[in-house]
Amino acid sequence: MRESYSDLMKAIRSGRFVLTGEIQPKKTTLLNEAIRSAKEMHGHIVACNVTDDPRGQAYLSSLVVSHAIQRDVGLEAICQMTVRDRNRIAITSELLGAAALGIRNVLTMSGDHTSLSDNPCAMPVYDLDTAHFVRLVRRMVDEGVDLGGNRISGGVRMHVGIVGNPNAEPLEAELLKIGRKVDLGADFMQTQIVFDMDRAKCFLKEMERYQIPVLPGIFPCKSHAIAEFVSKNVPGIKVPPDYIEELRKAEGSLDRQTKREKVDEVNFEYFSALIRELKGTTKASGVHIMAFGYEGIVRKLSECV
Amino acid sequence: MAEPFDKIFVVGCGTCATICQTGGEGQVKEQLGILGKKGVGWAVVEAPCDLRLVKRDLAEFMPRVGLSDAVLVLSCGAGVQVVGEHTGKLVIPGLDTLFIGKIERIGRASERCRACTECMLYETGGICPVVRCSKGLLNGPCGGMANGKCEAGGHTRDCAWVMIYETLKRQGRLDVFKKYREPKDRSRKAQPQELLGR
Numbered sequence: 001m002r003e004s005y006s007d008l009m010k011a012i013r014s015g016r017f018v019l020t021g022e023i024q025p026k027k028t029t030l031l032n033e034a035i036r037s038a039k040e041m042h043g044h045i046v047a048c049n050v051t052d053d054p055r056g057q058a059y060l061s062s063l064v065v066s067h068a069i070q071r072d073v074g075l076e077a078i079c080q081m082t083v084r085d086r087n088r089i090a091i092t093s094e095l096l097g098a099a100a101l102g103i104r105n106v107l108t109m110s111g112d113h114t115s116l117s118d119n120p121c122a123m124p125v126y127d128l129d130t131a132h133f134v135r136l137v138r139r140m141v142d143e144g145v146d147l148g149g150n151r152i153s154g155g156v157r158m159h160v161g162i163v164g165n166p167n168a169e170p171l172e173a174e175l176l177k178i179g180r181k182v183d184l185g186a187d188f189m190q191t192q193i194v195f196d197m198d199r200a201k202c203f204l205k206e207m208e209r210y211q212i213p214v215l216p217g218i219f220p221c222k223s224h225a226i227a228e229f230v231s232k233n234v235p236g237i238k239v240p241p242d243y244i245e246e247l248r249k250a251e252g253s254l255d256r257q258t259k260r261e262k263v264d265e266v267n268f269e270y271f272s273a274l275i276r277e278l279k280g281t282t283k284a285s286g287v288h289i290m291a292f293g294y295e296g297i298v299r300k301l302s303e304c305v
Numbered sequence: 306m307a308e309p310f311d312k313i314f315v316v317g318c319g320t321c322a323t324i325c326q327t328g329g330e331g332q333v334k335e336q337l338g339i340l341g342k343k344g345v346g347w348a349v350v351e352a353p354c355d356l357r358l359v360k361r362d363l364a365e366f367m368p369r370v371g372l373s374d375a376v377l378v379l380s381c382g383a384g385v386q387v388v389g390e391h392t393g394k395l396v397i398p399g400l401d402t403l404f405i406g407k408i409e410r411i412g413r414a415s416e417r418c419r420a421c422t423e424c425m426l427y428e429t430g431g432i433c434p435v436v437r438c439s440k441g442l443l444n445g446p447c448g449g450m451a452n453g454k455c456e457a458g459g460h461t462r463d464c465a466w467v468m469i470y471e472t473l474k475r476q477g478r479l480d481v482f483k484k485y486r487e488p489k490d491r492s493r494k495a496q497p498q499e500l501l502g503r
Contacts, residue, residue, distance in 0.1 A: 084440075088488065109448070110440055110442065110447040110448065110449070112449060112456065113439055113440065113449060113456055113457040115439070115457045115458065116456065116457070124439070124440060124441075126440045126441050126442065127488070127491065128488050129440070129442040129443055129444050129445070129447075129488075130444070130447070131443075131444035131485055131486075132443075132444070132487075132488045135485075147488065163448055165448050165450075167451070168446075168448075168450060168451070169451070169452050169453065170453065170467060170470065170471075172470070173446055173450075173466065173467055173470040173482075174446065174450075176470070176479070176482055176483050177444065177445065177446060177466075179483060180444055180483060180484075180485050181444075183485070184485060192448060235451030235452060235454070235456075235460050236451035236452060
């Protein structure tokens with residue numbers, strides 16, 4: 001087994017049930033919001049993803065925010081990096097920068113297509129794909145060279161993560177793709193949001209053949225409107241109608257404070273049960289909680305693990 | 306683009322642009338109608354991308370071409386450049402070239418080849434991911450695939466990697482699907498290409 005360079009990998013390998021959170025930087029030059037969010041989750045999660053321009057929206061750099069939360073808060077980052085906007089030169093350079101700044105986890109992603117972007121006329125790069133990206137990190141870490149075989153001084157100590165989608169249909173195409181990346185040496189996997197427990201269990205069962213640590217993604221919604229939006233607009237994800245209805249009822253409360261507490265109760269009840277089920281009946285290594293801007297629920301859910 | 310010129314010669318394409326109904330005789334005449342008195346002549350070259358055919362088909366029109374201030378060419382970018390190189394005239398591209406594609410019927414075509422220099426169609430069931438995957442991925446599908454459709458364009462177009470998966474599965478060749486494909490050597494496309502067979 002390869003050496004553990006990060007708290008995330010150490011926690012996973014220790015066998016404890018691991019929680020990770022998520023910060024989504026905005027179109028800003030201010031770090032304070034990301035720092036606040038990291039502080040609120042620190043101590044409750046092992047590491048925190050920092051997104052890399054989701055939906056192709058040009059936001060504050062993932063690497064910069066990853067560095068900031070590690071330096072200012074002491075919360076370990078899982079720096080997301082896409083192949084959408086960088087060729088292999090830029091990705092290599094970014095990885096060297098990440099290693100130099102002490103980033104120990106990189107999550108490789110293809111990135112939402114530029115046509116969905118807030119700069120839709122941008123050129124999609126995709127010089128590499130995520131399989132190549134995994135290979136690049138492995139070569140940098142294991143062999144001390146880049147894809148061109150050029151030597152790197154100082155060493156690169158980081159783990160490479162991949163993303164899986166339990167909702168993918170046809171699922172076999174997704175599984176075979178994951179298999180390629182596991183063979184290339186991916187260290188861990190986080191998944192797309194999954195609400196459907198049967199789907200999650202089936203996916204996790206399939207993953208057992210690859211022996212890669214998997215953290216299924218869960219998405220506590222702050223309101224029924226968000227849940228409905230995801231259900232209608234994110235293909236492949238069906239948010240259970242009962243859960244949406246519970247949120248709607250909770251939002252019917254009169255004052256804001258009660259409303260917030262009721263929504264939190266619904267989310268805690270729903271997701272703590274889900275986490276317990278994943279923990280008790282599957283080989284999931286933990287759960288990735290995608291609740292950016294909703295740190296309170298992350299804290300509460302951490303208590304049930 | 307045609308505005309500053311008083312005398313314009315129009316060249317059409319007898320092959321691709323005729324089939325696409327964007328640069329055949331009909332469209333050349335339409336352009337002449339729009340140009341009115343500015344139009345000083347026209348010709349449809351069998352294939353404006355082929356210098357030999359440009360020389361042959363424009364030979365009788367060269368005096369008129371010579372009188373013009375500019376040549377409006379209704380063909381792909383290759384044709385525009387060949388006509389410009391041969392006539393020495395200022396050329397105006399009349400069309401925006403979209404792709405190298407499959408012709409389904411007159412006026413209907415779809416992109417199939419991006420001339421990437423490293424053909425991998427044998428490994429991908431005859432479906433080119435460089436063109437037909439919106440991200441040009443060599444080891445797909447990506448996470449944007451849902452129910453076999455591609456995220457670019459709002460999940461309306463088939464995901465190329467699902468098509469590849471289904472084709473290879475049908476052919477009993479899923480082992481090829483599982484294979485890792487190395488990154489492309491983009492260096493050949495980083496400079497203008499030439500074919501120097503002899």
